[in-house]
Amino acid sequence: MALSVLGVAAVLFRKRPGRAKVETSPGILARLSYQALFLDLFYQKTVVPFSVQVGKATNWLDSRAWDGLVHLLSKGQVVGAQLVQFADRYLVDGLVNGVAKLAKRVGHWLSTPRSGQIQTYLIRALAVTVLVLAILILW
Amino acid sequence: MEDKLLSYLIFIPLIAAALVVFLPSKQAQFARWVALVATSLNLWLGAGLYFLFQGAEDTDGLALFEKQAWFTLDLGGLGQWSADYFVGVDGISITMVLLSVLIMWVGVIASWKVQTKTRGYFALYLLLTSSVLGSFLALDLLLFYLFFEFMLLPMYFLIGIWGGKRREYASIKFFLYTLVGSLFILAVIIGLYASTYHPEATGEYVGVERTTDDALSYARSVQEDVETGMIAQDQLVRKLDLTQLPDPRNTLVDSVLSITNHAHWLGWSLRGLAFLLLLIGFGIKLPMVPLHTWLPDAHVEASTPISVVLAGVLLKIGGYGLLRIAYPIFPDAAVSFSTWVAGFGVLSIVYGAYTALAQTDLKKLIAYSSVSHMGFVLLGIAALNTEGVSGAIYQMFSHGFISPLLFLLAGVLYDRTHNRNIADYRGLGQVMPKYTAVIGVAFFASLGLPGFSGFIAELFVLIGAFSSEFVPTWMPFVALLGIVLGAGYYLWTLQRMFFGPLQLRQSSWRESLTDLTPREYLLTLPLVIAALLFGLFPQWVLNLTNGGVSRLIEGVTNNQALLQLLENL
């Protein structure tokens, strides 16, 4: 679930055209590092390359593997949403509209006996009566 | 003034409707003024009600009520049928009443520009106002049903005449759907008429002497007489008083809806079935997935003010009905079905959110987000504890501000271009910055950002659901997913429509896309402020509802225990 949060956020972020600029203001840290120049050099020689390598690795992991997974997940959500919407339109709503159609069909079938032929009317009426009677007796 | 205040709330719009109808056709443009005056009066009365309510809470929990005999029918074998004109407010209904008066007022302003058949429009609108208030205020089930049904007709015409392209389909669908729901409710009403009686009215009819002034002990003595057979069946007065119906002693022993009736239908006890019917009936109104498909159609086709009223007030009657009718009268069934109710709530939340994610029409997106948000109401009610039920009421209240706001804003865009397709716009922020700001705030309010009222409501519901014994723990977790998805579709929409370089499907829209006008500010800003205020000061609402909610829960638990006792006897 948390992944999907990330995913949605990531999708949004990636698609957002104007990315927010991160401004780094020269604060105390900057001044300190300015003073401790040798340390800086030391770090540059030792830690930084390693960190950069690790960073590159995590970056790759982040942008390809994790993000890919997250993108996949969020795209999955959208596809899922389309599916749910499809079900909503054709299954849930279709059922309701289907009932209405069925009622009309039955109504049509019930009012067609109006052929205008009295003998047919009589035969139908008597036949149904006899049928109901038979059912009643066999009940 | 005070004792008739509730009636004024119902009848002022009714009288105004009559006035509008009889306006001469040359003065048709005054219809909107009549409507404005009537709803403003109502708004003012609502404010008065708010202050009165804070002072007074009666022993029954009714701060204000009015009761007048309506009719009594002597139906021979069916006994005496009676109904009262009984209206009142308590903690459950006060927020809904206040919400209604405000939203109906907003609706009038939003419909200021209606030009065609003005008189008919405002007359129907005022009828709708009256029946909405009536259904929130009614404490007699038959009276409630009258208002509940009567809401359908004005709404049918308001959607069907002043709506969009497929308005006829949408209005008929709305009508048929809600009618099916109300027929379910009617079936239960018939069952209740057959199985319950009103002790006080029965006592008065038979002539049981009043020994004390205490209504409760009088009722008890009548109940004893009925139990011992001193009062015959055909002398019982049957009246569906919503303050009396919850008492299990008022249900006749071995009647259809008595707890000792062990008849079953498809494996459900008849009480369970009755509860289920009510759940479906109100669930359609709420709407509860899978009974919701009328809602998107109705919203998309309805004009903006009607969408506002529909989302702001009408949906709440579903949740309100569950709290007022289904849960108190059938506490046993409510408890045993609570997990299912919660399940449907969670289903609505997730389903609504997912479907919203896939929408291309802005209004439909908001409509489905309503489905999702009303799911929280179900979840909160099902939790059956103070947090949950308060949260449910809070959610109804908060959604009552936020969704009208969203519909109004969608309407603003539609007014300009007559197009609501999300994909047809891009970078609207460039041309309509103020609009973008307001809609952004509205989206954040709707997705439940802390600081807005929706957050409080959802938080309460989730806390209630987590601590409830009726709701499995996985359900609120799934509901959380709904919130996340909510953030997803709103932010995505924001990003798609408002940010980035300006792109419109038709370049001619460029001129018509002007920013918010003062009238639109007047409509939207109060709602934004309300959403913010109620997010920062939840106690304003909770103070109103607390008493009612705790009484409701107490009543449900007590009566459930009593019913269990009776069943095991």
Next chain:
Amino acid sequence: MREVTITDRLSSISEQLPYLLPEGLVAITLLAVVLANVILKGKDHRVYGWITLVGLLIAIGYLCFFSLTPPSSTLFFGLIQWDQHSQYVKVIALLGTILTTLWSLSASNEKFRSKGEYYVLVLGLLLGAMFLGASSHLLMVYLALETLSLSGYLATHLKEDKRSAESSMKYLLFGAVSSGVLLYSLSWVYGVTGTLNPLSPTFWSQLNGLPLLAQIVLGLGVTFAIAFKISAAPAHLWAPDVYETAPLPLVAFFSVVPKIAAATLLLRLGLVVSPETAPGLNSYWGTLWPAIIVATLLVGNLAALLQGKAMRLMTYSSIAHSGFLLLAALAAPWASVDAFRIYGLVYLIMNFAAFGLIQQLHQHTGTDRISQWKGWGQQLPYPAILLLVVMIALVGLPPTAGFIAKLITLSAVFDVYSHTESVWMAWAGGIGLFSTVVALFYYLKIPYFLFFKKNEIFATNHSRISYREVLVSVLTLLLLIGFFRSDLMLEALNRLF
């Protein structure tokens, strides 16, 4: 036992005659119309209608305010029963006829309205209905049914055109078969019991001695005859043809008065049939009638769904209402007679209002095809709004008396179900409840076209409020009053009887 002489019989007849004064008044009116017809040499004249109206008003006035109460409830050696049900049918039948007459008298260029025969036949129908509601003897049932039917066959042909001739002939053939079946089964009932009086003690004890099957078969004739008169399925097939071709005021009459009379007959039989008296016949009340009702409701409602013409729609909807009427009559003996009474009265009011309004619109628009009524709501707001209210009443929604009627009827059915636990009864009630949805769909079609659709071309000459408009307004108002003060409606009904 003393031999009953012919003079004894004659004197008892002459003693009991005053109790039949309402019927007598109707018969006198009938003769007066015939006489006037002779005097005026059969010319077309309004005076026939006025004579009828005056006679009917005297009869109903007498019935409501001066009616004598006879010493015993059965008159004329058990042929006729004098009780609240018979009084009810008489009042309803008279009311229906008065409305028909008023309607016929109202300005119209249709020829038959100023003919003597027309009123003679209407009065004949009325007499048949009055006697049918009061008959407690099977001979009387037959006579009343035939009076109703014969007048009905002829009345169908009052328009004197090709189509009405055809449908009235078919109506006659259908009716003749139904009365043949009725008579043949009555002859066997007589053979088995030795009497045709269901109130005599031997009647039931003899029937009870028969095997179940025989009891069921014997009841068939009466069942078919009632179903025919009330146009219940499966004997409803004649109704659409006849309703389509008969004169309009008479269609409204046909769809109410004979139906209520026939339903009262069912109610009366229900009062004497009980599980103790005849278990075989009891299955009629527990199974067969509810099944007929289910079928009638389904046929009426679903077939109405497809009708494009307002009159045709009303035909099928009145078949659906027959189902409800039967439901109320079936439940009445066990639960509450009031349900039946209220339903009958409300149905009378709303049906006449609906037919009146539909004809009004028909005249203005020149068609009764609903889809041609596009946009007329704007042009004729008053009748259109009245029609909307009446349609709401016919669906059975608040705030109209139709809702109260439906509510009480269904409650009565519910009550019967909870006592007898007849599954068929539950189905009948349930389908009755949910047929409302279907009913809403087709009834709303009319306001739908009137208000939702737009139409540009109008040729209207609607200026002054017509006489018929006043009539339907009063009826519609009654429907609203009947909801808000249903107690007054019931009280009025109870005070009469």
Next chain:
Amino acid sequence: MVPTSHVLFLGAALFCLGLAIILTKKNTIVVLMGVELMLNAANLNFIAFARMHESLEGQIMSLFVIVLAAAEAAVGLALVLRVYQYFKTADIDRINSVRE
């Protein structure tokens, strides 16, 4: 003396015959004759039962039936005549202008 059962058999036969005629014959007047047969079958039964029960009720009933059958026949024939004027035929299948 003829036993009652014989008369009843005759009545039953007449009834069935009448019904069969009504349902199958095409000439309207013949169909009306079928109706008469049905009614007279009932009449026969009434008379036979009246003799069996030694009561007058059945005979009275059959008298009424005869009268009403005559009335019905008169109305029926009049209508058939009318129909014939309009349709120029008595064939029941061809008299068919009122239909869906």
